[in-house]
Structure formats: C-alpha cells, structure tokens
Amino acid sequence: MPDLQEDLRALADRRAGESTGDFDSVLTTADTRRRRRTAGLAVVGAAVVVAAVAVVPALRPAQTQPPVAASPVPTNAVAPPRVSVQPSERPVQKAGPLVLTSAKAVAPGGQFVASFPDRKIRGVIYSLASAAKPDVPLYTLLAEVPGDSTTPTSWKVTTSEAGIGVPAYTSAGPHTLAVPKGLAAGSYQVCTLSGPRLCGLLTVK
C-alpha cells in the first residue's frame, strides 16, 4: 500500500515542519524534577530513620524468650540486644569466686586459706554468715597479718566493734583465716569486706 505510506509520511513531515521545541526548557524541567526527587528521598530517608528508632524497642524480644541460637529451627527473629548491666550501689554477692583452700571442712578454731582469683589487693577483713542467710553476717574475721601474733582472729557482729583496731595491712592473698570458736557445724559463706566483693562457701564440722 505505497500510497498510504507516502501520504502518512507526508502528513508526519508536515506536522514535523510545524513543530516548535525548546531544549532549554527540557533541561530545566529535568533539573527541577531531579532536585524534587532528591529532596523527597531525603524526607523519606529521615522518616524511615525516625520510624526505625520508634519501632526498634518494640521489636526487642522478651527476656524470657530463648536465644535465637538455641532455637531448634532457623528463625528470622531479631537477635536480642545486649543488655548492659548498670552497677548497683552494692555489688552483687557471688558465692564461689573466693577460693577457700587448706580445709573444706574445718573445725571451730581451725584455720583455712582464702585466695583471690582476680589477684587484686585487699585488706585482711572478712565477714562470715550462714549459707542459709548470707545477708545476715554473724562474725567479722581478721586474717593473719605477718608479725602480729594476735591474728588470725574473729569477733561477733553483735559485739560492739568500737575500739577494735583493724590493721591497715593489704595484700593480694592468700590470707589465712580462723574459724570462730564455738561456731556451730554447718555451711557458711565467707566474703571479703575490702575491695571487689568475693565470697566462698565454708563447711564447719
């Protein structure tokens, strides 16, 4: 159909000849759109950040949930965030780190040795409490001080401690302590009263 083709082309050429165009307005429009898009993306980005900040706390799993690694099947759950523990006014009491040797079961008046795994320097003063009631100290123990024949010794907490001199001797251990005379058989907790708190279990027979 050559005639139709020629006629259509002629018509297109005629319209092409009449056309006017402005290249600079093309560039201006494209530039305006680019700026608008960039500004829009910045706004969207800021909104996403704000939304993420608002949503993330809600995504934290409850503390009772098992850790993701322990789950029997792979899960897409959000890994639990690390919980930073703020130090409380009173250090948490831990039974165990204080290593009590020489005697696992000591008779009243007998001696035992306390050593510190952390090798930190401490004074020679300790507390002794029943393992059943570790919060109620029964005795204050004074470890052996080199050159002081009156040590090791101990006194009841109920006794007025006024006038009892505590030597300023410190060391990284080990410290030799004495079990108070007349102490009933049982399990006791011995804790440092100087430096970072360490506790250990002592059995008195």
Next chain:
Amino acid sequence: MRTAETDELREFYRVHQPRLVGVISLLTGSRAEAEDIVQEAFVRLVPRWQKVSRYDAPEAWLRLVAVRLSANRHRDGNRLTHLFRRLHADPVPDPADGYAGDLERALAELPMPTRQVIVLHYVCDLSVAQVADTLGIAEGTVKSRLSRARDTLSASLLLRSDDHA
C-alpha cells in the same frame, strides 16, 4: 550532566524532536499534544542520556517512551471524555486541509492500538516483527491490525473522496 553531554543531547534534540512530533501527532491527532508528549519524553531522557546514548538507536528508546505516553494520555482522555460526554464537542474539520485532513480524521477514528501499529509500520518503517517487539504483542496481532487499518482507511478515504468530488 557535563557540557559535552549536554551538547550531544542538544544536537540529538535538534534532529529528532521535529520528526518525533510528526510521528506522535499522527497518534494523537493534535500537533500541540504531540509536542507536549515529545517534550516529556525528552525530559525523561535527560537523566538517562549517558546510558541511552550508548544504544545502537537511542531514538528508538525515545520513540517508545513517546508512544507509550501518547497511549496513556489517550486512555486518560477517554476517561475524561466519558465523564464529560455532554461537554465534549467533535473537532470541526478544516476544509483547507483537503485530503491530508481527511487522512488525519480517518486515522483518528481508528482505535489507538491500531493507530500505533500503522504509524510504527508505515511512518517509522519498522517491520512487523519490530512493531510486535516494540508494543509487546504477537506478530499475528500486528498483521491483523494492519489489515483492518488498511481496509478501514481505504473505505473511509474513498467515501470522503466522493464527498470532495
């Protein structure tokens, strides 16, 4: 965009803008609308020029964008026409246009998909396969649309020739 690229694009615009307006005006039936559409296609080309300029035929990319834009406008225009049917008035033919005016009107009476096929095939010189590829339709569909369009245009132009006579 660098100055050299801007100059390249400016030259590309100078060569292809009028041609494309001619082609698109056959689809839209209006030169002014065709100019708007071609301008929009060029605006979309600007951020992609670095990539499109490396194509074998960058004008084919531009033509495809313009053809799709004209189809979209036609569809939106049809919706508006449907909504404001009472306000819609048929264009008044200009007797000075003669045969060209008849052809344009006959073309405007074809459905947009058929118009696209006939313009791409006869005016842009694309083969049936290329038209099918460009519009994303089967070659058989292109052939049947071409056949229908030829029949419709022939009949329409023949009738109008009788009117002019």
